[in-house]
Amino acid sequence: MVSAPAVSLLGLGRMGEPIARRLLASLGELTVWNRSIGKADALVEAGALLAPTPAEAAATVTLTVLTDLDDVEQLLGGPDGLLAGWQAHGVEHPVLVVHGTVSPVGIAALGARLADHGVEVVDAPLSGGVAGAESGALSVMVGGAPDAVARAWPVLDAVGSTVIHLGALGTGETAKACNQVVVAATVTALSEALVLADASGIDRGALLRLFEGGLGSSEVLRQKKERWLSSDFAGGGSSSNQLKDLLFVTETARSHGLVLPVAVTLTDVFERAVRDGDGELDHSAIELSIARLAASGTGDEPTSPPALD
Structure with missing residues (x-):
């Protein structure tokens, strides 16, 4: 069985790419995935590992930096999806961190569905824009179960300078x-x-x-x-x-x-x-x-x- 990455980030857009850079510098290793593979070139040169599919990016702590909740859900199913990857890697109780600004109602519903698969969801939307992502000065608004948040905390702490756990899943959004x-x-x-x-x-x-x-x-x-x-x-x-x-x-x-x-x-x-x-x-x-x-x-x-x- 191939072991799972410790931390991965999916979505290398305007916010995701600078966040990935900071995580790589802080953690020393990072697996990334993006629909447009070319966007990962500079990160790979800097030492990141590029996963060809979301399944291979399924990590113990998986971060998504995507605009819509639909985009996150599209990464979950199928043989190349995150759920298949977590199962193949034998990851127990993986944590999925959703950094996008999405519906609080929607994120709570997603968390309830994924709980049936043993996945714990943490919502962690960001404030501070691209400049904050580049400098590490983001505010991170965190919602989720205390144990899931605790496991994701070292990663969240590397993403922003102000990281606050506000309560149950959905309170971050x-x-x-x-x-x-x-x-x-x-x-x-x-x-x-x-x-x-x-x-x-x-x-x-x-x-x-x-x-x-x-x-x-x-x-x-x-x-x-x-x-x-x-x-x-x-x-x-x-x-x-x-x-x-x-x-x-x-x-x-x-x-x-x-x-x-x-x-x-x-x-x-x-x-x-x-x-x-x-x-x-x-x-x-x-x-x-x-x-x-x-x-x-x-x-x-x-x-x-x-x-x-």
Whole structure:
């Protein structure tokens, strides 16, 4: 019987590749898999082992860095899937760590199904973007059974600088949903402020410097400032992904009998941006959609002034 890798990572996209680099440097060994094999070339040169199939990447602790839960589920079944690999390797109680931002309801359902196969699932969505992945400064929001989290902890600790176990499976994704409300609200509020500043003849660079010196300062502003100054919105965290995250927010809220008014409004804002063709731009490009809406005069406004106390 071929022994299983200790740790593997599946998905070498914009986040997965730098995370794999840090894991390789920290752990000394790492098995990787990616649909496009060429993306693994640089990692293999650095010492990583390339698995030709997910089955051969089935490790004691297996990390997935994929956008959707459907992508994770597609790696599980069949003769080349993770389940077959764990069985062939004789791995007892493997841990599957899902780093993508996915539905809290969906990840809990996946965990229940995989428990029948002896697999323990840990949800560990990330915040900090590509820059955080490259520097190891990610926040990792962890949900899962204590024993599974404990076995994955040395790996999670190598992925991020702030790693917090929040509770049962799904709580990591719920925390990420909360995080994404803050991120979406901040990037939208800053964009709207810039649209108003432009219309008023205020230099946006000067305005952003003022924000940096007061309560308007934020990590969002620090990371997105140059995009707003240069109007370079290519790449980055897309508005499509921001919308996906906001839909998870409203889904999670409904599961608790809640309607979150700000999250609902933000969802509408990003749905419009995606509809207008800005979905693959960095989410700071929400400024473009807000500017178009503001100039059209079709945005909703209060029908009467607020009552004064």
